[in-house]
Amino acid sequence: MASNLDYLDPALIPLEEKVKAYLETEKALRKATEQGQNSADQRRELARLEQEILALxxxxxxxxxxxxxxxxxxxxxxxxPATTGAPERYELRVIH
Structure with a gap:
């Protein structure tokens, strides 16, 4: 049985830092969208962070x-799974 303190493992620090950056970028993107600003850069940054998290x-x-x-x-x-017109992929989910 895994310990409830496994989340404190120092080996997870790079993953934690990427997830924090992902959440901050997601928040900034949501704010920019609500204000009608161009959010293309934030969308690219969010996609890049998602790929880095998936790799970690x-x-x-x-x-x-x-x-x-x-x-x-x-x-x-x-x-x-793949759907009509969309390839199969992995979806990132974060509960915080």
């Missing part, structure tokens, strides 16, 4: 506990 995740289709500063949070990538 040790597993797929299950949660990884990370420390985002206020107790255990979760991040994971889930398989999304």
């Amino acid at each position: 995740l040790p597993t797929r289709d299950e949660w990884v506990k990370v420390n985002l500063g206020y107790g255990p949070s979760r991040v994971g990538a889930w398989h999304v």
